[in-house]
Amino acid sequence: MSVGDYIRESQIWKSIFRHPAPHDRRNRVVVMLTNFFLHLHPVSVKKQGIALSYTWCMGGITFFLFLVETITGVLLMFYYRPTLEWAFNDIRSLRDVTTLGIMREIHRWGAHAMVITVWLHMYRVFLTGSYKPPREFNWVVGVLLLVLTLLLSFTGYLLPWDQLAIWAITVGSNMARATPFLGSEGPGFQLLNVGGFDLITSASDARFLLLGARDVGESTLNRFYILHCVAIPLVVAGLIAIHFWRVRKDGGISQPL
Amino acid sequence: MHSHPDLTSSVIQGLGAFYLVLFLMNAIYTYFSFKKGGHSKFLERLTGQEIPAAAMWALYSAFLLMIAVAHLTSTSSPNAFLFKLPEWVKYYVDVIVADPVSFSVLSVVLFALMILLREWWVKPVVAWILLNVSVIALGLSMTDWDFRQIVGKPDNVPIVAMLFIVGFFTWLYFRRAIENDKRIDEGRDVFEKEDNEKILVWPDLVYTELMCMVILTVILVAWGILLHAPLEEPGSAVKTPNPSKAPWYFLGLQEMLVYYDPWLAGVVFPSVILVGLMAIPYIDFNKGGNGYYSFKERWFAISTFLFGFLPLWVAMIILGTFLRGPNWNMFGPFEYWDVHKLEVLYNVNLSEYFWLYSPEWTPWVGAMPVAPPDASLPQQARIIFLREAPGFIAVIVYLAVLPPLMAMTLFRTYFLRMGFLRFMVFSNLLLMMLALPIKMVLRWAFNLKYIIAIPEWFINV
Numbered sequence A: 001m002s003v004g005d006y007i008r009e010s011q012i013w014k015s016i017f018r019h020p021a022p023h024d025r026r027n028r029v030v031v032m033l034t035n036f037f038l039h040l041h042p043v044s045v046k047k048q049g050i051a052l053s054y055t056w057c058m059g060g061i062t063f064f065l066f067l068v069e070t071i072t073g074v075l076l077m078f079y080y081r082p083t084l085e086w087a088f089n090d091i092r093s094l095r096d097v098t099t100l101g102i103m104r105e106i107h108r109w110g111a112h113a114m115v116i117t118v119w120l121h122m123y124r125v126f127l128t129g130s131y132k133p134p135r136e137f138n139w140v141v142g143v144l145l146l147v148l149t150l151l152l153s154f155t156g157y158l159l160p161w162d163q164l165a166i167w168a169i170t171v172g173s174n175m176a177r178a179t180p181f182l183g184s185e186g187p188g189f190q191l192l193n194v195g196g197f198d199l200i201t202s203a204s205d206a207r208f209l210l211l212g213a214r215d216v217g218e219s220t221l222n223r224f225y226i227l228h229c230v231a232i233p234l235v236v237a238g239l240i241a242i243h244f245w246r247v248r249k250d251g252g253i254s255q256p257l
Numbered sequence B: 001m002h003s004h005p006d007l008t009s010s011v012i013q014g015l016g017a018f019y020l021v022l023f024l025m026n027a028i029y030t031y032f033s034f035k036k037g038g039h040s041k042f043l044e045r046l047t048g049q050e051i052p053a054a055a056m057w058a059l060y061s062a063f064l065l066m067i068a069v070a071h072l073t074s075t076s077s078p079n080a081f082l083f084k085l086p087e088w089v090k091y092y093v094d095v096i097v098a099d100p101v102s103f104s105v106l107s108v109v110l111f112a113l114m115i116l117l118r119e120w121w122v123k124p125v126v127a128w129i130l131l132n133v134s135v136i137a138l139g140l141s142m143t144d145w146d147f148r149q150i151v152g153k154p155d156n157v158p159i160v161a162m163l164f165i166v167g168f169f170t171w172l173y174f175r176r177a178i179e180n181d182k183r184i185d186e187g188r189d190v191f192e193k194e195d196n197e198k199i200l201v202w203p204d205l206v207y208t209e210l211m212c213m214v215i216l217t218v219i220l221v222a223w224g225i226l227l228h229a230p231l232e233e234p235g236s237a238v239k240t241p242n243p244s245k246a247p248w249y250f251l252g253l254q255e256m257l258v259y260y261d262p263w264l265a266g267v268v269f270p271s272v273i274l275v276g277l278m279a280i281p282y283i284d285f286n287k288g289g290n291g292y293y294s295f296k297e298r299w300f301a302i303s304t305f306l307f308g309f310l311p312l313w314v315a316m317i318i319l320g321t322f323l324r325g326p327n328w329n330m331f332g333p334f335e336y337w338d339v340h341k342l343e344v345l346y347n348v349n350l351s352e353y354f355w356l357y358s359p360e361w362t363p364w365v366g367a368m369p370v371a372p373p374d375a376s377l378p379q380q381a382r383i384i385f386l387r388e389a390p391g392f393i394a395v396i397v398y399l400a401v402l403p404p405l406m407a408m409t410l411f412r413t414y415f416l417r418m419g420f421l422r423f424m425v426f427s428n429l430l431l432m433m434l435a436l437p438i439k440m441v442l443r444w445a446f447n448l449k450y451i452i453a454i455p456e457w458f459i460n461v
């Protein structure tokens, strides 16, 4: 008996994998139904629906990149401290001394790649007309995922706390100052005024809400850290679940009628 | 002006590897061309002989190999190295590209050609030649110091890759769509319907996914090893870099700031883009083209979307990333980012055009109304509205009068099928999308600054 067979025959292995590697039709059906991860998929699909030249696998790749970002991100969280004192130094030591500091590289390139693949996924969904009934709502969920993907990337951009980071966030968040009614330099903010006092000032406007201060500073770092590592990923994970569920409920990947 | 070396021996070595990859790609292509057989019609007309296409590709690949070897084994001084972009080419490219007008005209013309010549450029040979031309152009451009500074920034590498990837998928789309358009014309089934039996997810899909994951992991790890993530100096609130740029995927929005104030470019338009995207399934009433690639059945929807994605989004990111330098001035790809480059901008508001430059034949216009310093708020408001009346009228006409006109003329069938509400949403979204190119043209042609200018209340349009 080979080592492989020995392992596959053991009680431990069998308790984990309820089924041997499937080689016939019946078992290939059963494996899809009895494996937690595989049961995300249907048992059988139309051939063209999963052809690479049709879906470009872009949704799947985006999801995979999301998982890569989650795993590398958690590993980075063991090292990184989101304070003015440590943020930059922690990133620098990830680059210079830390074993497996390459996690930062993978995390950053994975983030760029995810932005690109989510665009391409949308591109393919549009070009195949897959947003048409009955898939309208899943497209809307998709647009939300697109925004959140960009926001994930944006909030993460600040964390290295180098010149690139703080000025990109400064430029990006300056826009919030111009929010109509809610920005201290936006049209109509004077209307929110009680007894001669402006409710909207640079210490209470939309930008302040985002940054936690008048300028990009320590409270911004804290806010972006929480948004980046906890709040947005949770929402994205929830929306992805809905997205996948809807793909199945809407009749699988789109097909010519 | 600056004394940085265009070529160093490490750049030459790097380019050697680059051309070696291109050689390998073409060697593979030659092999497939050989298996397929056939000869080039173009060469036959030229020489009167049937020259196998594969022979030409073999010749070309051999040439690339020679170039690669010449780079890899070069011992001459980098200054004397032969393969580099001639200065006059750089000069003309800079002149054409470093100007928002010609850049935008170029991107729109390319877009139009892409759609009009789609049957020509989707042919694999043509696409392959176009790919080779752009790869070689990239390689040659790398022999320029300034070009390397900006394209070689670690954060910008993905954008260069994205260009090729978007190009590839656009090609793939058109190829599939044209094939299906032909089939539909001939009354046959579309490609996706043919040979479409049910198959089991295990093994077909599961293995595809596994392979995707393995390949992607390899790519990410290799990318991480080869290219360091950027880390600049520690952040400092007092040292403002020039230029300060938003993250690259927002540079299209930052570019809009040149033409519109932050409340529009940074808040209103992004929101409209998102709402507009979400509205697409509800305003596109066309039942055709659902679940397969096609162009003819949905040419308007596709062209509009491609216009929004390619010239208005991707091209603006290119512009913002590679061509915007200090003081947000525009620089050519081979131009030194000189902080002192001066661009005199003298922009004029619509109200100033109207009140200050009104010609003799409109004597009724009179002088520009100005509120006295001690005016009460209602008084002030009246004068401001009067002053900006031309702009208000223009905007109202654009957003409220144009849609009904569209409904009665060009978009009559759309209006009838969509109903009032949907048509209004559709036409307003379309007009908002065109607001950017329109303002650009107005700026370039008339130096128009604001259509409505009320700096008193931060309302500038």
Ligand code: HEM
Residues within 6 Å of the ligand: A055, A057, A058, A059, A060, A062, A063, A066, A118, A121, A122, A125, A130, A131, A135, A138, A139, A140, A141, A142, A143, A145, A146, A149, A240, A243, A247, A252, A253, A254
């Ligand atoms: C985090 C982002 C996203 C993930 C992980 C994701 C994932 C997926 C996956 C795995 C599929 C199955 C088919 C395929 O791979 O193409 C899918 C389908 C779909 N996605 Fe997404 N997606 C995301 C964002 C988006 C966006 C931005 C849109 C559109 C604006 C979108 C709209 C759709 C639609 C309409 C379908 C059904 C397509 C069909 O049936 O052919 N998704 N998505």
